[in-house]
Amino acid sequence: MELELLPLGLPSDSERPFVIAGPCSAETEEQVMTTALQLAKKGCHMFRAGIWKPRTKPGGFEGNGEIALPWMQEVRKETGMLTATEVATPEHVELALKYGIDILWIGARTSANPFAVQALADALKGVDVPVLVKNPVNPDLELWIGALQRINNAGVKRLGAIHRGFSSYDKKIYRNLPMWQIPIELHRRYPNLPIANDPSHISGRRDLVAPLCQQAMDLGMDGLIVESHCQPDQAWSDASQQVTPDVLDFILDRLVIREKVESTESINQLRKQIDEIDDQLIDLLAKRMRISREIGLYKKEHGMTILQTGRYSEILDKRGAQGSLMGIDPECIKKIFEQIHEESVNQQADVMNK
């Protein structure tokens, strides 16, 4: 299904990504105003703050709710910045609109739940407000697209996506794995849908915010939503990932924004070389499969089983190590060989069951 889109119309400096910055949560009027004034002074056009906070466990700061909405009005009045907040229920939508919040976003826990997204869509019928849909916590592109479609079906045409990474049991450097291929595929399917990156929730650590912003720009993302707090270490939520407005300004200043040119002669030349190599790869794979089938025949004639795990582990280890010597991530090589092996097994099974 196509999405019916209009430009988001969010302010940005020419050719630069749009930037929404502000604290994870609106904690006190003073914290909101201090942060907002500092951001505005740095030239920021859009202010974010969570009014209702979805928390993994009870007992954390769950947001101030309605009493914090006039602080957002004050931000708008004092700084001219547009304001943005997360909505998770129809009641949040109603209140956010009542207090003139300019931009709404749907959080990762909400976009994972079609009932909740549909309830929001129903509340947004006939309302012209930009809505940004964060990826669901689980790496499911179809669920993300489904959420975007539900909101779009309600008539919201100023629609965008936020890539905030995906939750995983095995936390390594990132709080949420970026899995860049997912927003890239979203962009391939909906080239006109703006996508912003949220380096704060991906990283969970302030030292990784800058490199993630740059990576998002290198992939041609349209905007950034970054958590910024006047006193990050004192923040009531997500303290470790927030940066001061000063640091944010420093990060944004140093971003290299590459031009989005479709292709140049030199790129086309390089792509031709890639195409040739891909042809050779497929040729080689087909040859490898033919040999697998021969092995299958041999195993059939000699009553052997298909799977010989010793051989399989040997291939994975040997090729992983070889890849790493040649500057390719051994994990990537392993994944490729797992796929090749799976197809080999299928081909052998095919021969043996004939």
Ligand code: PEP
């Ligand atoms: C947030 O933006 O503060 C937030 C709660 O984000 P997410 O929904 O991505 O976890």
Ligand code: MN
């Ligand atoms: Mn947060």
